[in-house]
Amino acid sequence: MVDSAPKDSTPDGGTHGRDDAPGRPSGPDRPDGPEQPAAREAEAPDPDGRAPVEYRTAELARAAGITVRTLRFYRERKLLPPPRREGRIAWYNEHHLARLRTISELLARGHTLGGIADLIDAFEKGRDASRAAELLGLESALTSPWSEETPVRLTPEDLAAHFPDEVTSENLAAALDLGYIAVDGDEVVHVSHRLLDASTALVREGIPLAAVLDAGRVVREHADAIADLFTSLVRARLFTDVPTLSPADLRRLNEVMDRLRPLAKQVVDAELALAMDRRVRAEVENWSRPRDGAADAGGTGDAGDAGDDSAGA
Incomplete structure (x- = not known):
């Protein structure tokens, strides 16, 4: 804003x-x-x-x-x-x-x-x-x-403990650009306790912080698009011919938004869970399937051996 x-x-x-x-x-x-x-x-x-x-x-x-x-x-x-x-x-x-x-x-x-x-x-x-x-x-x-995020105040030592050897000038600049962190005197304030915990866990799993921040930028873009979708639905479908909000319109909008908050989160959570199921299954199938090049090479080798045996006989 x-x-x-x-x-x-x-x-x-x-x-x-x-x-x-x-x-x-x-x-x-x-x-x-x-x-x-x-x-x-x-x-x-x-x-x-x-x-x-x-x-x-x-x-x-x-x-x-x-x-x-x-x-x-x-x-x-x-x-x-x-x-x-x-x-x-x-x-x-x-x-x-x-x-x-x-x-x-x-x-x-x-x-x-x-x-x-x-x-x-x-x-x-x-x-x-x-x-x-x-x-x-x-x-x-x-x-x-809509969010229930709690900011977290960190000293430089705290930040280094969360992301050992990952607190570089490039990563700090990326986090500042995303709005994940802000500098307040000698401390850093992270915008979200949950995002900080998630980023820390991903880095501990072995994913570089730079990659986590890149992913966060993509997630932000998709989240903005989803938020735009929900707000557009409300305006286009429920308030089509309302150029300015009357007291009655405001009352109705209050009620709609109160009902929409949990529904929007529910839809996004369900769709993400289903998408992850589909993607994980696809990845497992790809890993389990033999590579085309290896299969072809094996087939060619077997045929060649059979031919040599025939010729020797």
Whole structure:
């Protein structure tokens, strides 16, 4: 996602709100306090049993696809609720991330920051709540993340332990280009605990990290195509004649997206499993089948021997 620059102000200039006590350095790249783990699980679980994830300022900005400066600007404009404080550390949760994605979506649809601020204010204070709630309902349907990935913060030593002798400048550049990792001070933040574990396991099996990253790039392309397929199906088949979303359309879209999330994952998982079954069977058959050249050579040799015996007799 491209950073959404405010339309009625410039987040890259002027004074921005701070995340911690007075007297600490400000600026888009300053740390939020002492080094802490990456986005972490909060102690209180959600009703579904999954522990909610919390983000520091830089982690939240990265997940939302905006700059830290823009995030602070939004906070200053009261577009975000206050974060939870733990000493000097500001911790944000998934509701903050959903709000940032909603702001980006509304900006893309032509709303100004002033208009978005009015909508949020109306929603929170109960004025014109139905219309504001419909627009801000994008938080739960259109902009809440489908993934359940947890970023991982690594020191250079940690990274080397995951990929012994594979942390080269070429591999680091490829991982940065893919968006798998980002540099934060003296540490590296991997975007996904599951992808990190999978990459580590593949390398331990003997597959070079460069090959794993090349495969990841191809998988990313196919995953983008699948996501485009599902979203196109919804728009083309269920919202064919809907140029703009009315409150009723938004309600229906919320319901459709809620149902689509598990279905999309189910279809992709089933199709991948079936494809792997087909491919593995084909590979085993290829390995078991004698090579044509070897078979021909053996046949020719037997015929020649028979001829020599006949001639000798």
